[in-house]
Amino acid sequence: MTKNGQPTAVVIAALIFAVAAVTAEAKDKVKVGFIGPLTGGVSANGLGGRNSADLAVRLRNTDPKAKYEYELVVLDDECKPNVAVQVATKMAADKDIIGGATHYCSAAAIAAVDTYHKFGFPVIVWGAVLPDITYRNKYEEVHRVNGTMINQNEANAELISKFGYKTIAVIHDTTDYGKGHNEYFSKALAKIGKANIVGTFGVTADQQDFTAELTKIKALNPEVIYFGGLTPIGVRIRSQMDKLGIKAVFDGTSGIVSDAYIQGLGPLAEGTLAFREGAPAEKLPGGKFFMEKYNQQKYDNAPEAYGAFAYVAMDMILDTIETVGPDRKKVIEALSNVKDRDSIVGKITFDDHGQNTVPIITKYVIQDGNFVEWDDSEYASGKRKLQGQK
């Protein structure tokens, strides 16, 4: 910095501190929490969620009408169940933290729900899609703004059956998340009754080599390989399919809807199918507003597929605290009565399990290195064709 620049900088810094001091004096501080996978293979999604939750807090803090000043406490669940329980306990045990937007990974979320219940800590899940998270127990502390994997797998099975594919091989990771996908996809496919599953393969979530499984699948010669799992092994499986000369359609879930999937595969990603709850940010009712504000903050990472949900989860918690005050019990009570609440992802209604009942599903196909909505794609218009599409 030049010598001339220094005094100005000092003045600005002093001004910032002065303003901060004034607001701090004027309002009570309230802590809220965020948990997601900030490190590890799916950290891109976790960081996108963290930034989005952070955005909700920042916008609220600049709102002169807000009654409290909020501080965001961020913890990393590493997408691992054991770590999730630890950080959930750490957060829930801190009485100053009133509520949290928690978990992208289903395996982490399902492990942590008991902890939230035990401590009476209200959370809104922002990304995990396993139905059991809200439906296994009836915990009044646990809510979820995004849909469940039941909805996306029904849409998936329907689309695959519509194309006239008859033979499908299933690969899923053996966490609760992957097993759930396998279960709901198989059920949905059987209900439609047009296609058969020729083989199901459970793989570990950090496996490197899939050539043995894929060679076995090659012998079964399916038209579609369904994959229930997350981006890192999705990239490996798709890439090794190519090595073995398997030409089936790669049919993924919300777990691979991430820019990291396309970056990891390059041109090989073309023609991959994927599904998720909700709609792309730009098609959401408040998507334009969200992206505008997000870009203003100049975060290092994109909001990724579930950023908008993380924003909504955090925003709902802040809204609730604004109305009922920083009291966990009152927050839980208020959250149990959410009906047709407007948000940037559309109307939100929690059912008696705290599950948002608005199942908008977006179907994607990867076209020229982008996740394109199926109905807008050249595949749907017939200009391009998926492998073996009738």
Add this chain to the structure above:
Amino acid sequence: MDAGLFAQYVMNGLMLGMMYALVAVGFTLFFGVLDVIKFSHGDVLTVGAFTALAAFTGLSSFGFKSQWFDLAVMLALATLMMALLGMLIARYLVMPLRSAPALNTLLITLMLGTVLRESVRLFYPQGANPKPFPSLLPRASLELGEFNLRVDNVLMLTAGVLVIVGIQYLLNRTKLGLAIRAVAQDEETARAMGINFTAIVLITFAIGSGLAAFAGVMNGLYYNEINFGIGLYLGVIGFSAAIIGGLGSIYGAILGGFLFAGLQTVATVLLPFSSAYKDVFAFAVVIAIMAWRPTGLIQEKISERV
């Protein structure tokens, strides 16, 4: 089973076995000269693969387009850098702990492995995500029924065999190899014979780590994808392979590597239960083998440990 399919399984197993064997040879070399287990070996492999990737990114930004030239530079850079890293680890972490219990070396290298792994994740741009690795070998393939014979696989296997033969030649036919074997057999006598002990240890660590880098690049070329976690898994398997082969024996390590790959393939193909259990099966067999032959399949001729 269809013959083409069988050939495919054999090919998969051979590729996997080659990578395991290259890692296992490193473990066995380190144990040979210093009687230490260096647990950061797998993560050195990761760093090697990422060095190669960084070299590729650098070369493409300078506009180099020749894939063979790129590959040669990547391999050379990764191998040399990792050889250097291996020497640094030996000089400043492993050798100072020589008089301490062996457990300390094991722990310190285990921790170093974590440091290396996390550093790749945190400091490599977008290091937490899976990274595409360029496919620089010819992509041609021959369809023989169900068997997809790929030129790149054949090239990689050949290169792997050549490297192993080269190491074998180096150890058994050169003066340097003689010195390494002398140090492995008896440090005191070797010193008395005028062998520079420190230099030999450093060279051995350089060779082992260079091998890890080679395996890392091979891993990248084979899967066209690398991530910060590859070394952890390969390290555990390479270590187990070295153990079942008999720590200290090169042939044992190679045998162990291919045996492990074979077990995993067999578990996936022939056993009725879910393929997720293939590691459970493979490691269970390893436990059984160790119970049967505690010093490994190929025992050292002179065992100091009994």
